[in-house]
Amino acid sequence: AQSVTQLDSHVSVSEGTPVLLRCNYSSSYSPSLFWYVQHPNKGLQLLLKYTSAATLVKGINGFEAEFKKSETSFHLTKPSAHMSDAAEYFCVVSGGGGYQKVTFGTGTKLQVIP
Amino acid sequence: DVKVTQSSRYLVKRTGEKVFLECVQDMDHENMFWYRQDPGLGLRLIYFSYDVKMKEKGDIPEGYSVSREKKERFSLILESASTNQTSMYLCASSLLTSGRDNEQFFGPGTRLTVL
Numbered sequence: 001a002q003s004v005t006q007l008d009s010h011v012s013v014s015e016g017t018p019v020l021l022r023c024n025y026s027s028s029y030s031p032s033l034f035w036y037v038q039h040p041n042k043g044l045q046l047l048l049k050y051t052s053a054a055t056l057v058k059g060i061n062g063f064e065a066e067f068k069k070s071e072t073s074f075h076l077t078k079p080s081a082h083m084s085d086a087a088e089y090f091c092v093v094s095g096g097g098g099y100q101k102v103t104f105g106t107g108t109k110l111q112v113i114p
Numbered sequence: 115d116v117k118v119t120q121s122s123r124y125l126v127k128r129t130g131e132k133v134f135l136e137c138v139q140d141m142d143h144e145n146m147f148w149y150r151q152d153p154g155l156g157l158r159l160i161y162f163s164y165d166v167k168m169k170e171k172g173d174i175p176e177g178y179s180v181s182r183e184k185k186e187r188f189s190l191i192l193e194s195a196s197t198n199q200t201s202m203y204l205c206a207s208s209l210l211t212s213g214r215d216n217e218q219f220f221g222p223g224t225r226l227t228v229l
Contacts, residue, residue, distance in 0.1 A: 009154070034217065043118070043204060043220035044157075090156060094216055102218065104149075106156040 002027040004093045006105035014113045019063075019078040021108045023091035026072060033074045034092040035065055038107075044090065050074065061085070086112045117141070118221035120205050126227045133192040135224050137205030144209065146188035147218065148172075148180065151202040163188055195228045202226075 007022040025031060032051045036044040048059025055067040061084075065076045074091060091105040121136035139146065145164050149157040149172075159172030161180040169180050177199060181189045188207075192199055202225050206218040 032216065036220075041223075043222045044206075044218075045220070046217055049217060102159070102216070104157040106154060 002029075002031065002093050002101065002103050004091050004103050004105040006089075006091050006108050008108050009106065010109045010111065012111040012113060013081045015083055016080050019076070019081045019085065019110065021076040021089050021091075021110065023074045023076065023105060024072055025074060025091070025093045027093055032094040033065075033067060034094070035059065035063070035074075035076050036090045036092060037087050038090065039087045047076070047089070081110075081112045083112050083114065086110055118205055118207055118219050120203075120221040120224050122224050123222060124225050124227075126229065127192075127195050128229050129196060131192075131195050131228075133195050133226065133228075135190040135192075135203055135205075135226070137188045137190070137207075137221055138186050139188075139207040139219070140186065141207070141209070141219070142185065143207035143219075144185075145207060145216075146182065147206040147208075148178075148188065148190045149204045149206065150174070151204055151223070157204065160190065195226075197228050200226060200228045 004025045034049045035047040037047050038044045047063050048057045050057050050067045058064045063078045088107045088109050090107050094102045118139045127133050147162040148160045151157050158174050160178050163169045163182040179191045202223050204223045205221040208216050208218045210216045
């Protein structure tokens with residue numbers, strides 16, 4: 001069994017300040033973890049992924065995430081928010097087995113205040 | 115770049131109508147998926163397919179069926195649309211079934227309203 005919990009449904013930051021979007025997961029296998037971003041009226045786009053290589057993963061648009069097995073977390077961060085970062089973000093866990101079931105979190109809406 | 119296209123961005127149907135949502139991918143991916151997205155619930159998997167003519171139920175298959183006659187095309191069918199099927203529908207594809215690098219590529223979504 002696997003699950004993913006996004007701890008905040010909404011996050012609001014000022015432009016130029018750091019962003020932290022929190023994600024905790026559980027998985028019976030060594031998971032793959034992903035962050036996707038969805039801008040209004042658009043499909044989902046992959047930001048970054050962890051697949052058991054380096055625990056600190058760098059993605060597009062200055063985002064990064066750190067896999068912490070002891071804390072079962074995969075939080076998404078960015079040093080300085082930009083207006084264009086306003087979107088909904090989804091944390092995703094994919095487990096092992098013949099078909100790797102993919103489970104999405106419920107999403108975090110990021111608001112960036114000018 | 116992988117491209118996943120969906121036949122309609124917006125669709126309005128009446129209760130009881132049969133509805134077809136089409137999805138096409140151009141990267142020869144083995145796997146295709148249909149999700150619905152509702153506020154506060156994230157994405158929920160309706161059906162997926164790992165090969166032509168093969169399909170597996172996801173978490174919420176009730177009221178839906180699918181068809182995959184060709185590798186690049188995956189259709190979602192609402193046999194008799196109901197108002198609780200008003201939602202955003204997202205199609206995705208991925209190259210791998212097993213292994214760790216099974217990134218999914220998404221289409222732009224179809225916003226379906228059932229009146």
